[in-house]
Amino acid sequence: MNNQRRKKLEAxxxxxxxxxxxxxxxxxxxxxxxxxxxxxxxxxxxRERRKLTQKEMAERIHLTQxxxxxxxxxxxxxxxxxxxxxxxATGVSRQEVAKTLTRAA
Amino acid sequence: MNNQRRKKLEAxxxxxxxxxxxxxxxxxxxxxxxxxxxxxxxxxxxRERRKLTQKEMAERIHLTQxxxxxxxxxxxxxxxxxxxxxxxATGVSRQEVAKTLTRAA
DNA sequence: TGAAATTATGCTGGATTCGACATATTCTCT
DNA sequence: AGAGAATATGTCGAATCCAGCATAATTTCA
Numbered sequence: 001m002n003n004q005r006r007k008k009l010e011a012x013x014x015x016x017x018x019x020x021x022x023x024x025x026x027x028x029x030x031x032x033x034x035x036x037x038x039x040x041x042x043x044x045x046x047r048e049r050r051k052l053t054q055k056e057m058a059e060r061i062h063l064t065q066x067x068x069x070x071x072x073x074x075x076x077x078x079x080x081x082x083x084x085x086x087x088x089a090t091g092v093s094r095q096e097v098a099k100t101l102t103r104a105a
Numbered sequence: 106m107n108n109q110r111r112k113k114l115e116a117x118x119x120x121x122x123x124x125x126x127x128x129x130x131x132x133x134x135x136x137x138x139x140x141x142x143x144x145x146x147x148x149x150x151x152r153e154r155r156k157l158t159q160k161e162m163a164e165r166i167h168l169t170q171x172x173x174x175x176x177x178x179x180x181x182x183x184x185x186x187x188x189x190x191x192x193x194a195t196g197v198s199r200q201e202v203a204k205t206l207t208r209a210a
Numbered sequence: 211t212g213a214a215a216t217t218a219t220g221c222t223g224g225a226t227t228c229g230a231c232a233t234a235t236t237c238t239c240t
Numbered sequence: 241a242g243a244g245a246a247t248a249t250g251t252c253g254a255a256t257c258c259a260g261c262a263t264a265a266t267t268t269c270a
Contacts, residue, residue: 028193088136098206
């Protein structure tokens, strides 16, 4: 199992090594997790582009460092709602978000 | 206040007639609600294009009619996560979702 | 008009997520 | 290696969301 897939499964709440390897993800789950992954990556890119630490980023958009960390990790408990709010608060436009979603998984 | 704005405010949990008219929404809130509105519209369009009732639609993607109704209404309690899952379950692709987000608010 | 179908809204208990803080782990230098 | 910065993870109470069911309101059409 490659690393990309491993991360995707873990984000979905799977523990690598269980039945997911055999069952696979449904297309719906796959598309959903991909969106989440793309948005979390974009959030991290935005932060790095601005050369900010997670702490600094958090302060600017009124969150905590831990929350930013989990968002960037595309953690299970993080919703797409939360990611979008963070991206918009960071100044990313709706059009840019749309473009991000077209990226290859 | 036009109808578009009224719906947007109500979706955000405002009761029309309160201070929102004077304060306005922040840009972040506005972008977020707009995304939600565009996705809920798309969901309704998909259903109507297939000439399905909410009940039929609900059965196909394993939800209830009331849930579909609230999603299409862009109800406050409905998350973007839920809307995306419904859209993907309906067969809309990630690329199509992205395109939907570029529509005019 | 009025019955049937369709859509919208009220409610509730259980599950999930959020924000916040503490602490652990990893990374980056010298 | 070791200090300090940066990032990741554990936990918890409060807030929010979800599924499901009942019922109200609206629409359709004979």
